[in-house]
Amino acid sequence: MGLEIRPERASDFPAVRRVVAAAFGSDTEADLVERIRASDEYRPELSFVAADSGEVVGHVMIDGCMVRGEGGEREIVMLSPLAVAPDRQRSGAGTALIEHALAAADRAGEPLVVLEGSPDYYGARGFEFAGDHGLSLPLPDWAPRAAAQVALLSTYNPDDVTLRGRVVYPPSFDGLG
Numbered sequence: 001m002g003l004e005i006r007p008e009r010a011s012d013f014p015a016v017r018r019v020v021a022a023a024f025g026s027d028t029e030a031d032l033v034e035r036i037r038a039s040d041e042y043r044p045e046l047s048f049v050a051a052d053s054g055e056v057v058g059h060v061m062i063d064g065c066m067v068r069g070e071g072g073e074r075e076i077v078m079l080s081p082l083a084v085a086p087d088r089q090r091s092g093a094g095t096a097l098i099e100h101a102l103a104a105a106d107r108a109g110e111p112l113v114v115l116e117g118s119p120d121y122y123g124a125r126g127f128e129f130a131g132d133h134g135l136s137l138p139l140p141d142w143a144p145r146a147a148a149q150v151a152l153l154s155t156y157n158p159d160d161v162t163l164r165g166r167v168v169y170p171p172s173f174d175g176l177g
């Protein structure tokens, strides 16, 4: 059977925890997933698993965050975290999860999705340097500036000043990085 991308359900949560911890080699991101689910920023309709014959092999979340700038403060969304089980990597699951999550965010009317990650990986999957669109992310000192990325969706309006400024991660991300 092929790979299925579908919204996560409560019955997936233990398997998601195992996949995320194995992918990152640490419990930190698995704990982050659970903190996001318990927070106001959780968007269950934008959180997906990749399943193969019923087995969860990957996971992605798009969750709420804020952007603060000249236009005031407003909520946008960010993609984090993304994980594919180590023995299932390099078979397109990560790409399929990103595509599915971006399409769902677009249908939900989100103008853009930000993230922090490899420009090589995400740049080939719809993302661009966020700085080129007036957005900055609170990157850790070790991260290259190019790690701040944004995917512009169909309702994005470059004249909308409320979409420019500093991205502020929600409290679930405190202490990470």
Ligand SMILES: CC(C)(COP(=O)(O)OP(=O)(O)OC[C@H]1O[C@@H](n2cnc3c(N)ncnc32)[C@H](O)[C@@H]1OP(=O)(O)O)[C@@H](O)C(=O)NCCC(=O)NCCS
Pocket: 023, 024, 080, 081, 082, 083, 084, 085, 088, 089, 090, 091, 092, 093, 094, 095, 096, 117, 118, 120, 121
């Ligand atoms: C990053 C990750 C989600 C990719 O998932 P995946 O299912 O293997 O991705 P795909 O099969 O769609 O794409 C694989 C391609 O991405 C490339 N790739 C994977 N991680 C990459 C990275 N950090 N930087 C650049 N390229 C990367 C691989 O080299 C591969 O390219 P190739 O097949 O031409 O060699 C997966 O490797 C993972 O879970 N990593 C650990 C957790 C992580 O770093 N998550 C992302 C940050 S939130």
